[in-house]
Amino acid sequence: MQIIRKIDPLRDALSALRQEKSRLGLVPTMGALHAGHMHLVETAMDQCDAVVVSIFVNPTQFGEGEDLDAYPRQEAADAALLEEAGVDLVWVPTVDQVYPEGFATNVSVSGVSTGLCGGSRPGHFDGVATVVAKLFNQIRPDAAFFGEKDYQQLAVIKRMARDLDFTHDIVGVLTVRDDDGLALSSRNAYLTPEQRGQAVALPDTMREASEAIVQGGDIAVILRDASEKLLASGFHKVDYFELRNAETLENMTFFDKPARLLAAAHIGTTRLIDNIAVS
């Protein structure tokens, strides 16, 4: 497995890989890998002949006061996991390989970026769309794999790919959860044992709200009660708890399929997100 940090050796390695392997998969990550990431890698390995994983903690998707500096970085452990999984190449660019001196371009996707995480993290999806467009052009994969855990991000990337004529497949992969239902996330590492115990209220509350919606309850009341339940369970702030159309991400005031519940809430210093299908 090659670990590459500069664009010229990346191009050489990719052309060599392309001589032997016909379908190239890309799994973009910010590192601190867990079983959720490894499920993306395994899915990519199943569907492709060669797999590239990128590890880049992208500064432009972090807002002021967010956890850019604190974000967990553990490249050696990540590389060991990827090597064991049989990944061909790991792209770990330095910041200047992604944002060279004078970089002045921004990819901004309207519509699906509005509200939800786009509302509570202004500019976040511009940073995501810009870096993912860069990664697509640097790697030129045949398929790229993203987790449904970041559901709005997946919708933004699908829209961007359609709008900018990236013709490769964008594959969404199911969320991997701990035994108690909490979605795996690199940021779970910030939780104290007590907060980790309380955090299960997020998936539990989403499941209960989903059932109540399917049974025909008043959506506004269900969503308000769900936020209150989180606040009573150890979370101190709920950024959003919303029902949206699962494809367009438009707001939903009455239940219709396909529907998705999406939520983001803060516990201690950690902001957690989750989403589930309502069906």
Ligand SMILES: Nc1ncnc2c1ncn2[C@@H]1O[C@H](COP(=O)(O)OP(=O)(O)OP(=O)(O)O)[C@@H](O)[C@H]1O
């Ligand atoms: N539990 C999970 N199941 C499936 N995919 C996941 C899971 N967690 C993250 N991913 C996916 O892995 C890719 C890289 O995500 P990232 O490196 O930001 O990890 P993360 O655990 O989501 O971290 P963070 O704590 O920053 O949200 C994204 O496509 C993301 O959706």
Ligand SMILES: CC(C)(CO)[C@@H](O)C(=O)[O-]
């Ligand atoms: C897609 C991504 C790698 C872009 O930095 C990041 O947002 C993530 O890890 O989900």
Ligand code: BAL
């Ligand atoms: N997992 C999405 C990346 C972020 O939270 O910045």
